[in-house]
Amino acid sequence: xxxxxxxxxxxxxxxxxxxxxxxxxxxxxxxxxxxxxxxxxxxxxxxxxxxxxxxxxxxxxxxxxxxxxxxxxxxxxxxxxxxxxxxxxxxxxxxxxxxxxxxxxxxxxxxxxxxxxxxxxxxxxxxxxxxxxxxxxxxxxxxxxxxxxxxxxxxxxxxxxxxxxxxxxxxxxxxxxxxxxxxxxxxxxxxxxxxxxxxxxxxxxxxxxxxxxxxxxxxxxxxxxxxxxxxxxxxxxxxxxxxxxxxxxxxxxxxxxxxxxxxxxxxxxxxxxxxxxxxxxxxxxxxxxxxxxxxxxxxxxxxxxxxxxxxxxxxxxxxxxxxxxxxxxxxxxxxxxxxxxxxxxxxxxxxxxxxxxxxxxxxxxxxxxxxxxxxxxxxxxxxxxxxxxxxxxxxxxxxxxxxxxxxxxxxxx
Ligand code: FEO
Numbered sequence: 001x002x003x004x005x006x007x008x009x010x011x012x013x014x015x016x017x018x019x020x021x022x023x024x025x026x027x028x029x030x031x032x033x034x035x036x037x038x039x040x041x042x043x044x045x046x047x048x049x050x051x052x053x054x055x056x057x058x059x060x061x062x063x064x065x066x067x068x069x070x071x072x073x074x075x076x077x078x079x080x081x082x083x084x085x086x087x088x089x090x091x092x093x094x095x096x097x098x099x100x101x102x103x104x105x106x107x108x109x110x111x112x113x114x115x116x117x118x119x120x121x122x123x124x125x126x127x128x129x130x131x132x133x134x135x136x137x138x139x140x141x142x143x144x145x146x147x148x149x150x151x152x153x154x155x156x157x158x159x160x161x162x163x164x165x166x167x168x169x170x171x172x173x174x175x176x177x178x179x180x181x182x183x184x185x186x187x188x189x190x191x192x193x194x195x196x197x198x199x200x201x202x203x204x205x206x207x208x209x210x211x212x213x214x215x216x217x218x219x220x221x222x223x224x225x226x227x228x229x230x231x232x233x234x235x236x237x238x239x240x241x242x243x244x245x246x247x248x249x250x251x252x253x254x255x256x257x258x259x260x261x262x263x264x265x266x267x268x269x270x271x272x273x274x275x276x277x278x279x280x281x282x283x284x285x286x287x288x289x290x291x292x293x294x295x296x297x298x299x300x301x302x303x304x305x306x307x308x309x310x311x312x313x314x315x316x317x318x319x320x321x322x323x324x325x326x327x328x329x330x331x332x333x334x335x336x337x338x339x340x341x342x343x344x345x346x347x348x349x350x351x352x353x354x355x356x357x358x359x360x361x362x363x364x365x366x367x368x369x370x371x372x373x374x375x376x377x378x379x380x381x382x383x384x385x386x387x388x389x390x391x392x393x394x395x396x397x398x399x400x401x402x403x404x405x406x407x408x409x410x411x412x413x
Contacts, residue, residue, distance in 0.1 A: 001015075001016070001060065001064060002063070002064060002067035003039070003064045003065070003067045003068045004180055006038070006161075006163060006226065006228065006234065006236070007161045007163065007226075008161075009040065009041040009042070009136070009138065010038065010039070010040050010041070010138075010158065010161060010163060011038065011039045011041075011064075011068055012036060012037070012038055012064075012180055012228070012234065013037050013038065013039050013047070013061055013064035013065055013068075014034060014035050014036040014037040014038075014049075014051065014057075014060075014061065014064070015034070015035050015037075015051050015055075015056070015057035015058075015060035015061055015064075016032060016033075016034050016035075016060075016175035016176055017032050017033050017034070017035055017054050017055035017056075017057050017175070018032040018055055018175065019032065019054060019055045021054070023086075023173065023203075023204075024204070026203075026301075027173075027199075027203045027204070027299075027301045028299045028301055029173050029174075031173060031174040031175060031192070031196060032055075032173075032174065032175035033086075033173050033174065033175065033231055034174070034175050034176050034180075034231055034232060035049075035051040035052070035054070035057050035086060035087065035230070035231070036049065036180075036228065036229060036230050036231060036232075036234070037049045037050060037051055037061055037064075037087075037230075038165055038228055039065065039068065039070060039075075040134060040138050040140065040158060041068075041070075041134075041136075041138070042133075042134025042135040042136040042137070042138030042139075043134065043135025043136050044076040044077065044132075044134040044135055045070060045074055045075050045076050045077070045134070046075070046076065046077040046078075046079055046132070046134055046140060047065075047075050047077070047078055047079065048079040048081065048140075048156050048165045049079070049080070049081060049087040049088075049165070049167070049230050050078060050080070050087055050088055050089070050090040050091055050094060051086070051087065051089065051090050052085050052086055052087070052088070052089025052090060053089060053090060053093075054086070054089070057090075058090050058093070061090070072094055072097050072098040072101070073097070073098045073100075073101075075094075075098060075101050076101065076102060076134075077101065077102050077103075077104055077132065077134075078091065078094060078101055078102070078103050078104065079104045079105075079140070079156050079165070080103065080104065080105040080109055080113070081105075081153060081154055081155060081156060081165065081166075081167035081168075081230065082105075082109065082150045082152055082153040082154070082167050082168065083105065083109050083112035083113065083116060083150065083152055084150060084168070085116065086230075087167075087230055088113070088116065088117075091103065091113065091116075091117050091119065092117040092118070092119065095117070095119050095121070095122065099121070099122075100122070101122060102122045102124055103119065103122050103123050103124065104124050104126055104132070104142075105123075105124075105125065105126070105152065105154070106125060106126065106127065106142075106144055106152045106153075106154050107125040107127070107152075108151055108152035109125070109152040109154070110123045110124070110125045111152075112152060126142045126154070127142070127144060128142060128143050128144045128154075129141070129142075129143075130142050131159075137160045138158060138160060139158070139159045139160060140156050140157065140158050140159070141156070141157045141159060142154050142155070142156055142157075143155050143157060143218060143219065143222070145167075145169065145211070145214075145215035145218060145219070146211065147208045147211040148167070148168065148169050148205070148208055148211050148212055148215050149168060149204060149205050149207070149208045149211075153167055153168070153169075154167070155167055155169065155215075155219065157222055157224075161225060161226070162222075162223050162224055162225030162226065163224075163225065163226045163227075163228055164219065164222065164224045164226070164227050164228065164239070165228050165229075165230075166219075166227055166228065166229045166230075167229065167230050168204065168205070168229065168230055168231065169205075169212065169215060169229060169246065170227050170229040170232070170235070170242045170243070170246055171197075171200060171229040171230055171231035171232045172193060172196045172197040172200045172229075172231055172232030172233065173196040173197075173199055173200045173231065173232070174192060174193065174196035174232065176233070177189050177192065180233065180234050181233065181234050181235075181236045181237075182233045182234070182235050182236065182237065182238060182241070182242070183236050183237035183238065185233065193232070193233060195305075196232070197232065197245060197249075198249065198305050198308070198309060199301060199302065199304075199305040200231065200232070201246070201249045201308075202249075202304050202305040202307075202308035202309070202338065202340075203301055203304060203305065203338070205249075205250075206249075206252070206253060206308055206338045206339060206340065207337065207338050207339050209249070209250040209251070209252070209253050209254065209339070210250075210254075212246060212247075212249075212250040213247070213250050213251075216243060216246065216247055216250075224239050225239070226239055227239040227242055227243070229242075248408060249308075251407070251408055252308055252309060252408075253308070253339050253340060253341040253342060254341075254342070254407075255342050255406075255407045255408075256311040256342050256343070256344070256404045256406060256407075257308070257309055257310060257311050257342070257343075257406075257408070258289075258309050258310060258311060258406070258408070259288060259289070259311055259401055259402050259404065259406065260288060260289040260290065260291070260306075260309065260310040260311065260312065260401070261283055261288055261289070261290045261291075261310055261311075261312035261313070261314060261397075261398060261401060262290075262291050262292075262293070262303065262306040262307045262309070262310040262312070262313050262314070263276070263279065263280065263283070263290060263291070263292045263293070263314045263316070264292075264293045264294075264295060264303045264307065264313070264314070264315055264316070264328070264331060265292070265293075265294055265295070265314075265315070265316035265317065266294060266295040266296065266316070266317045266318070266325050266327050266328050267316070267317075267318060267350075268318050268320065268325070271318065271350035271378075271380055271381050271382065272316050272317060272318045272348070272349050272350045274381065274382055274387070275316065275348050275349075275350070275376070275378070275382045275386070275387065275390050276316050276348075278382075278387040278388070278390040278391040278394070279314060279316065279346075279348060279390050279391065279393075279394040280292065280394070281391050281394075282390065282391040282392060282393065282394030282395035282396075282397075282398065283314075283394050283395070283397075283398045285395050285398075286395055286398030286399055286402065288312075288398045288401060288402055291306040291310070293306065295317075295325075295327040295328055295331055296327035300327075300330065300331045300334055303331060304331070304334055304335070304338060304340070307335060307340050307343070308338070308340050310343070310401075311342075311343060311344060311401050311404050311406075312343065312344045312345075312397060312398065312400075312401035313340075313343040313344070313345045313346075313370075314345070314346045314347075314348070314394065314397070315328065315332070315345065315346070315347045315348075315361070316347075316348045316349055317347075317349045317357060318349045318350045318351060318352075318357060319349065319350070319351035319352065319354070319355050319356045319357040319358075320356075320357070321356075322354060322356035323356045323357060323359070323360045324356070324357040324360035324361060324364070325349070325357060328357075329360060329364070332360075332361070332364040332365075333364065335364075335368070336364060336368065340368075341368055341369045341370070342369045342370070343368070343370045343371070344370070344371045344373070344397060344400055344401050344404070345365065345370045345371065345372045345373065346372075346373045346375075346376070346393060346394065346397050347361045347372070347375040347376070347377075348375065348376040348377065348378075348390060349375075349376075349377055349378075350377070350378055350379070350380060350381070350382070351377060351378075351379060351380075352379075352380065355377060357377070358375050358377055361375065373393065373397060376389065376390055376393060
């Protein structure tokens, strides 16, 4: 790719990364990820976000800069909205190759530059309200939005164009599919972006939903014409759409989410799977939207995303060595860490010589604000009566989920 113009003298210079690596060492990104980096050319030149050396991203960044006749040594300011290394891994090399370039971040960000990259020179801390006049009608201002999702996070706003460089906020997994702007995205690509936005939010941001809401409130004071995040699409024509989406996502763990059911299951020798089929039949009869994920065959990243979005959650897993089936235990620990709160929940599972999974399940549901229905456990292979009961319970639960009055109003989001 070459640099792509956002508006006069402001360019996207990032890279699309295809990799087998896991994002944050945890989350699969089979569709890759865009590391968005931006250049503002005033009389001084600023680059907002770098990349890390990942799938050729550092070379791509240099080539993109070259396409608009910028060398590293021409850059006056590196703006690091937060310090996660996907956007900052290249900092040490840039500092070495361009020793006069000033590094700008919050005070906590500056401390992390020292810690991560052993850089002690050219560090400048800024806070909300501070600005840098780049000349030629380009002026950038900074607004701190702590804990979206790292504590040192800020955003950068270019006053003349009204472009908000929002860092990870309003981002998504997935590489660009031929265009970086939402208004050039084909209808066929929309489900891809919807899924990658939600999965990114549930995996990376959901723990910090209340901070997202505070940030959205704070940023509403700015006149925003375009949102340019550090991942995903640039929202050129309809920045309000991604703000509404994020607002909706950030309310999914404040109350019951969408009227849908996410079923997450695992089975050792098929006994729990037999009950799964009855449960699915029960949900199917209700007509409610349903997503089904099997662990550990599928990465929990995907189940986490659908569990986050759905008001109903059904967990099916057997007892394994006196406790919960380990892949499900890990998944439930993720639900807790990511604050996947306020669900109507049903657990079912088989046990052999003794139970134990249910005890772990109960421990893992503590402080989750879940409405947990009576668990359905059975010894070995389920009986006809138990299967009928499973179908009936699932159907009743689906109806209850349908009837939950959602506080997420479409007009507001
Ligand atoms: Fe994309 Fe928090 O780094």
